[in-house]
Amino acid sequence: MNNHAPAGGKPALAPSAGVRHRGKNIIAVASGKGGVGKTWFSITLSHALSLRGQKTLLFDGDLGLANVDIQLGLMPRHDLGSVISGKITLNQAFSHYEAGNFDVLAGRSGSGSLANVPLSRLQLLGEDLVIAATGYNKVILDLGAGVEKSVRQLSRVANTILVVTSDEPTSLTDAYAFIKVTALERPGCDIRVVVNAANTTREGERTYNTLRKACEGFLKISPPLAGIVRRDMRVREAIRNQTPILVRSPNSEAAMDVEAIAERLLAD
């Protein structure tokens, strides 16, 4: 856990707003900017945790553009849309993903997005998720990009937030914006940084240090590094083939980097 000092300023959501409970074993994967690899990383992390004996649930919390099921080539019978509309309960909506041996809650795969779901409904969903999480060792929550209220509301159920950034300046500034808003709303929150698609581990470390220094200078917090995942053409290949990278290319750099992150998370 980080021991973050509270940052100044007025939170947009009061610290007590949102969920009353938090899942100790829920890890949210967030980013400011879209397209930095959150979904691929969430899938691979879930798989790596499952390979380490963790009963894992991957929850597609991207309310705008759900795509966990697409990357996995899953045709789920149920999705989050049916849960939110009250047709089924959260527990009825889980599918098992055989190739990775973890459970999945698909986002809305049909038409329409869930982006306009009222915050009060998301709060209830979060509370149900915290209860469902007790049946798992780890829950990975793949969030939508950005800092909108719906993203922040869902992220509140998580004990740990992994903020994914690439080395692009816009991705870094957007990651900083996400960290800033989260630190204001949830002082002391366990926020960690993942640098994805780094050209080299060295470059990834430089990217992390740039972000860390900004956080230290302006927010008086120092989010630790969860890990660096190198840029690897086998990521795209695995996604294109709808096959998990830990099956298709387990010895690739990107796969091994995510496995190392899973190991470190479990060592905490």
Ligand SMILES: Nc1ncnc2c1ncn2[C@@H]1O[C@H](COP(=O)(O)OP(=O)(O)OP(=O)(O)O)[C@@H](O)[C@H]1O
């Ligand atoms: N380590 C990596 N090396 C090479 N390419 C990568 C890596 N990580 C992700 N990518 C590429 O980035 C693309 C976007 O990945 P992904 O869909 O997981 O991002 P996202 O952050 O979930 O996007 P969105 O914000 O739209 O949900 C993928 O198609 C993949 O090819």
Ligand SMILES: [Mg+2]
């Ligand atoms: Mg995504």
